[in-house]
Amino acid sequence: MNRDAVTAIADAIERMKPEFAIISDRIWDFAELKFDETRSSEVLAKTLDDNGFAVRRGVAGMDTAFIGEFGSGKPVIALLGEFDALAGMSQAADVAEHRPLSSGGTGHGCGHNLLGVGSLMAAIALARHLKENGLTGTVRYYGCPGEEGGSGKTFMVRAGLFDDVDTALTWHPAPFNGVRSTNNLxxxxxxxxxxxxxxxxxxxxxxxxxxxxxxxxxxxxxxxxxxxxxxxxxxxxxxxxxxxxxxxxxxxxxxxxxxxxxxxxxxxxxxxxxxxxxxxxxxxxxxxxxxxxxxxxxTNLLPNITLETAMHENMVALGPIAFDEADLAFAKAIQDTFTEEAIKSSIRLYQIKGDVFSNAKIDGTTPLHLGLRDFKGQSHFRAGSTDVGDVSWVTPTAQCWTPAWAIGTNPHTWQVVAQGKSPAAHKAMAHAAKALATTGLSLMTSPELLSAAKAEWAEKTDGKPYVCPIPADIEPATHPTVGK
Incomplete structure (x- = not known):
């Protein structure tokens, strides 16, 4: 993609970062469980309202599910956002010790306060770029509740809300930066x-x-x-x-x-x-x-190497994240709460091997991932599950990860919650937004890329129709569980 366009979108998102960091921190404070994310959902939906998106609330039978749309015509690019917390994950922010705010309370132990807002930034930045440059196409933000044990996206897919989507893009906080193609369970x-x-x-x-x-x-x-x-x-x-x-x-x-x-x-x-x-x-x-x-x-995730390669190329063009000494110091304090085996396990789990920018081997001695994970265009096994999988079976889907957490951090731990408001996490969130928005623009300006992604998806699905694993008479659950 044109480097000037990458720079323009990256600069725009950087200017947005202070305002949207506040929104992410508010959602961290709310820490609402699946299908009860009333305040979190509304603050995201209202932000879309304020930025010229047409918003439909309460879709697919879920009060906290919504879709914001900007533009018109093809292609339709979906940005997926999550915002639910986890039970039993209460934890103070910006401290490197286990310090619950309330006994048995909730907390963002998977970083969804960052995830939802990062995708939101991408959607708004991409919409503004289309308008400023007279480009056609439709940008959609999907407010997806209940990822943790609720499968909100699965209900949205079952309701046909992705039927006219050309591609879907998302991201997740992690201890590494880059694209990782996975076959989830x-x-x-x-x-x-x-x-x-x-x-x-x-x-x-x-x-x-x-x-x-x-x-x-x-x-x-x-x-x-x-x-x-x-x-x-x-x-x-x-x-x-x-x-x-x-x-x-x-x-x-x-x-x-x-x-x-x-x-x-x-x-x-x-x-x-x-x-x-x-x-x-x-x-x-x-x-x-x-x-x-x-x-x-x-449903299990269906990787799309074409989309993932395009996203990786945009992340190469964006360059590394500008972490400072304060970011590294806090990450080191968090990392000191892990055993050496936990750090090695994190590196193995996320396959943080080489660095595109320096060719250095990642061994955990640096507490934050400062470079970009190499991407070879191959998928590998990951034992987790996500309702992004259901989206991937009805439209080509790709996601990236950015280093909101110190190397060694595992999801669903107090250390994730403690890092959820940190300046480093805000930088990682903005970087993810840049990767999503630039990849969305690549798809909108390159019919060849879009066609190739769809061709790969069609080949992998082999004409098999998507069969929703949730029966038609099952409604979204409301009881809290630990999550996936």
């Missing part, structure tokens, strides 16, 4: 609710039927199942209801939630059937009843 979430019969646990235990025993037996059975499922699959659980705290009462009810993951959705569905059989077996052994409640799901 499909995920299904089920609640197993056992009903038994209460009784005095000493005088009349023979009259009771323990729902908690059923939960425990189910968990043991699934643990044995792990040996007999494909290696890349994952099954994990949390007991959400033990039936009470009295040990001298046979528990009449108990509940466990399971996340079932596999490289592709059909595999996940097959594995879920086996887990269901274990649950029914546990119910038979304890003479209890089990109710299997489908909660939500997300």
């Amino acid at each position: 499909a995920v299904l979430e089920y609640y197993y609710r056992f009903k038994g019969l209460a009784a005095h646990a000493s005088n009349a235990a023979h009259l009771g039927r323990s729902a908690l025993d059923a939960v425990e037996l189910m968990n043991v059975g699934v643990n044995f199942l792990r040996e007999h499922m494909p290696q890349d699959c994952r099954v994990h659980y949390a007991i959400t209801d033990t039936g009470g705290r009295a040990a001298n009462v046979v528990q009449a009810q108990a509940e466990v939630v399971y996340l079932i993951r596999a490289p592709e959705m059909p595999q996940a569905l097959d594995l879920a059937k086996r887990v269901d059989k274990v649950a029914r077996g546990a119910a038979m052994m304890t003479e209890t009843d089990v109710e299997i409640v489908f909660d939500t799901a997300s």
Whole structure:
């Protein structure tokens, strides 16, 4: 893409950064859980209103889901934003020690306060550039609630809100800078609710039927199942209801939630059937009843190397992030809370190998990623899940990562929350916005790039229609969970 255009968009976003850093910090303060992000959603939607976007609120049956649109005609470029927090992640900002603000409170343990605002900056900057240069096309910002255990984007896809989108772009905070092509896992979430019969646990235990025993037996059975499922699959659980705290009462009810993951959705569905059989077996052994409640799901991610390569090239053109000594000092203080193995594990997880700008090997001795991860145009396995996967099956999709966190930081930890308001995180957020906006402009000004991305997507989908993993009669959930 034209270097002058890259510079113009980057400069515009840099001027926007102070205002939008305040918005990100407000969302950090709100720390609202999935589908309850009322204030977070509204501050983002109003910002779009104020910048000339036509905003539709409450889409796809979710009060906190919205779409902002600017421009007209083709192509339609979607920017995806998230803004939900996590339960149990309360933590003070800008301190390098575990210091919850409230016991059991919420916090942005995955950096979605940055994610939603970074994509917002990209959408607004791209819209302004189109208007100032007389270019045609449509910019859409998708306000996507409930990524953490709610699969908000999946509901939006099911509602047909991406049917006319040409490509979708997004990003995520991370300990590294660059594009990383991944094959995420499909995920299904089920609640197993056992009903038994209460009784005095000493005088009349023979009259009771323990729902908690059923939960425990189910968990043991699934643990044995792990040996007999494909290696890349994952099954994990949390007991959400033990039936009470009295040990001298046979528990009449108990509940466990399971996340079932596999490289592709059909595999996940097959594995879920086996887990269901274990649950029914546990119910038979304890003479209890089990109710299997489908909660939500997300499809595996479909990478698009064409789009990812274009995004990488724009990140090369943007150059490194201008972190200063204060940024490095705070990142080092955070990094000192990790073990050496945690830092090495982070480097392996994110495959932070070479540096495009210096050819240096990344070994964790520098607390922030100062360069750009090399991108070879290849995908690799990642065991996490995301509802971005459902979007990727209906339109070509790409994402990048920028270093809002010190090397060694893992998602869903207090260290993520502590770094969520830092100047370094704001710089990383703005850098992501630049990468998204310039890639969006590349797609709008290069029909060849857009055509190539669509051709790759068509080849990988092989004419197979997208099948939403969430049945039509399931509505968005509202109960908080730990998240994906």
